Amino acid sequence: MPGPTRPLHLAAALDTAGCQEADTYVELARLAERGALDFITLDDGAAPVGETAGGLDALAVLARVAPATERIGLVPTVPACRTEPARVAAALAALDRASRGRAGWTVDVPVPRAVGRPAGARPAAEAALWAEADDAAGAVARLWDGGEDGAEVRDTVAGRVVGHDGPQRGDSVSSFRTVRGPSVPPRSPQGRPVIAVDATTGPSQETAARHADLVLVRAEDPDTARAVGEELRERARAHGREPGRPAVFVSLPVELRTPADAVGLAHLIGDWYAAGAADGFHLRPADTRRDLVLIVDGTVPVLQHRSLLRRFYPGSTLREHLGLGYPAGRCAAVEGARVAGP
Template sequence: MSATRPLHLAVALDGPAHCGAEHYTELAGLAERGALDFVTLGDSFARPGLDALAVLARIAPGTRRIGLVPTVTTTHTEPFHVSTAVATLDWVSRGRAGWSVGVSATEAEARLFGRRPAAPLGALWREAGEVADVVARLWDSWEDDAEIRSAETGRFIDREKIHHVDFEGASFRVRGPSTVPRPPQGRPITVVDLTGTGEPGRRVAARHADVVLVRAASPEEAARTRALLRREAAGHGRDPGSLRVLVSLAVDLGESESVPHPGLGAGRRLAAPAAHFSGGPVELAELLARWHRGGAADGFHLAPIAPHRDLERIVNGTVALLQHRGLFRTFHPGGTLREHLGLARPVNQYATAATGGPA
């Protein structure tokens, strides 16, 4: 593994729904002990269960380093509320928040709100891209030093450092500014999972995502997808080196280590759309190391089939072996999710414009 290209690992906390924080706190703490970059928690209006963002906000005080990335649905949700909710998660976690961009495509979900009918996937992802754009603007609507908090003068903020965003999308308008100060990370991490999104989701990812989750049945397929995303990001004027592409992999570590189930663990191609590994922690470590060394991806997003059992084996088996071989870190390099991912804190676009630099 190149010293300039570290391996990134994340894990999904999804599984049977639990109506309590203890289950998720225990899993997130286990992932944190393995020095993983972040955990994700899925969410959708199409199924019952707790709100993912609220759950991760609840467990934030019970963790110290691990990144926290809930799915937040942009369809039927006000962009202003998305912005303030994710910013609040970044504040309560002291800079460890991200959000995974979600859309809501069914008529049943639309009826829950009653404001408009379901829309085609392309339109939903165009709207999601606009939400990602305006959310970043709202996070920047407060400059970092906008808060004064002076008891002597009675001034709480410097109004010259609070900015209106004046954004008009296809289905919403947002003037701003935010009611929440700029988050500790400047902008919390934006994640886009390309599963089932097609080209519309990929366009949003190339333009707005910090982390992209992809499915691939072979390292060659993963490498092609990563190269395409990096080219498209560069086409939007972004530094392609700032994009982290992680391969999503369903993991079942309940099988014998010596006889992996046919699939990625056995070195065979697996039919899309989902990649699945069944075998032991050692084979999984070898798979991750081989794909990463070959340049297939920047890391992996692992989805344990049996959350407690498989995550424990991932951390105590697979991750421990990667650490022993010097292929994965033994501690978090900083306190924020951006630091875990090796991403710089973004410059505030409005503060830069105010000083005469590029917007």
């Protein structure tokens, strides 16, 4: 039987209730990498708006995972409304450098505390948060694109960057904020880390259409997943984005107890993929360690045997795994305009 004309992508969530030990996540990430999964995700456990912090810092944990892995993509959730875009941009660019080009960012919003709010107020509050997240995602992308490829850090204390034409500035103006800085870091290995959004429904879909390289869609059947993906891509085209973007991953909860369950999951993935439901699948284990072992040792080999899933990584960066090109920075665009002339 001939192989597929397009690659099937597979990813997994590493969220483990009650666990804040980095070594556990290193072990799980290495397991997922053994299965040649495209990337892993980790939700941020920081407190909702109005509550005390103290949960899991997904970005810090995956920064610890980065030097302990070689190929798998690392995609932490970082709420876009809680931290200034300049800090988000710098932290994720640092993760991209530490992982040699394997970083991503799941854009999310902190959940507003509903206590004391009148009935019906939460949807409006969520919409307002996503409007700010949309703005922040754009600001972060502009900061990432503002650096010059090949620029050098000459002042490691102040973070001063010198490009081919001198010091680089990293200003970003938006409807919510003006981000000004004396300089921007050199572009990270991917140019821009991969942006992901959980865009099943609601106001997150606009952010996904405008900014996401990949979207996660929670659906109970392939027809629903395909319909949501088509709508998102149509909205993305309306924003002038290239056809086929963003990539769509169905985000599926899984609970596997036996090897037969893992074979069954492989057949479900194969059937949904054949139906055109998505470009890939993001698996959310009920019991992370147990289920991930069965995915890697059971589901993955069946998909590989059916020529649906690759057996090795095609490159070294997350963008290469996903078939995404290297994004041009603003400096390159300006230089291109100079060469073209008036």
